[in-house]
Amino acid sequence: MNPNHDLLTHINRAERTDIWEFRTTVTGDPRERIEQIKHVTGTWLAVKDNPQASPTLCALAVSALLKNSGYNPILTVNCRDCNRIALQSRLLGAMSLGITAILIESGIHPASGDDPHAKSVYDIDTVQLAGIAVGMSRRHQLLCGNTIDRATTLRVGVRLSPFKGNMQLQESMLRKYRDTPADFFVLETNDDMARFKKWYDSVYCKLCLSQIPIFICNSAGVKPEDNAIASQKGVAGWYYR
Amino acid sequence: MIVATLKPIDEILEKASSYRRILVLGCGTCATISDWGGMKAVRQISEMLRMARSDRMQTHDLKEFVVQRQCEPAFLDPLLNEIRSIDAILSLACGVGVQILSERFPDITVLPAADTHFIGTISNSNVYREYCRGCGDCDILQTGGVCLVARCPKASLNGPCGGEDEFGMCEVDPKERCVWIQIAERLTVSRREGFLDKIVTPKDWSRSRSGRTMRIPDDGITDESES
Structure with a gap:
């Protein structure tokens, strides 16, 4: 595998591109975990950022280890744990380490996680963070206006939950991410492929999103080869938990 | 209104146990709307203090009073007579009230009887919602x-x-x-x-x-x- 791959280039060239979620434990040596996945090839690895609002090994450090081991990491960044200064610092760190893709999440609230006494930050939200990341990558500029001397390309992804709550609001979020513009979507579908198909036809195509590739969350072990969904235009592949 | 709730009564009694002469002081605005800052609540808390002290065979000297707003220094003037010979004030008010009392009467210990939560309102009985964070x-x-x-x-x-x-x-x-x-x-x-x-x-x-x-x-x- 080529660790210098660009995600969008990979998507354009490959028949299908998949993302696997990569989690570390607090105590384990991440190198052992990396050794365990040596059979995994041709995929991208999304490194979780303190999942369940519980501290784990720094996602940026793990992403760097993966990169150095020949894998293509996607750095997950949440809005819960850091303010805009620290988040931009992390993105600068990712750029300097040659990490080329990030996945933005709001982050599960501490009240619902493993450390409910923690204070949450939420200085900026996911749309704003996506806009900042795009600005850093494409305009070489920080939010405060300072210029970045050595900016590299970051592919900015966001996690979507289009079937939750109010559909009008979900469409509005999609438009905002489209206009940011985000580079890829990771879609929570609750493994409801019939609903996904309906959403794909009525919303995704209507909003002219077909240029933005989608990864469909697959938590139920749906076999891609059994499902024609993965071959829909715009669907890059699966996101495995 | 400032939304606050009374601390657990055991915690209040524990904090007050080190002081013999206490002024139990209510607040007639937000705390009263929440039903724990008016004279009725002041009397209930005082009665619990008396009972707790009687159980421990402790002597006590409790006074009861309510000011319209503990958060406004001008409303504290009526206390000037009440605080003579007082060791501590048990404040049934928000954190602002407790701090203003402490500033006004620095030689007297002010015991907070409540936990202050947010600026909000009562949606219906016993349900309070935050509406403003003062950003x-x-x-x-x-x-x-x-x-x-x-x-x-x-x-x-x-x-x-x-x-x-x-x-x-x-x-x-x-x-x-x-x-x-x-x-x-x-x-x-x-x-x-x-x-x-x-x-x-x-x-x-x-x-x-x-x-x-x-x-x-x-x-x-x-x-x-x-x-």
């Missing part, structure tokens, strides 16, 4: 009069966070609907749905730092010197 940069016109800073646990200014369930109930409090759904409903009713598609830029939090002192110029009401 100093109010923009609720855009959101149909709903404050996202105070009412969304993630202060998600551009839309729902994705943590809500299929029915739109909040990730943090599943008994509450996502506040964004309320916003969408209000904007739809008032035909201002356009806001939903407007990208909101990062908020200026500089006006909501802790330890703020706001100085209003003598010749106007604008705030130009907040620090």
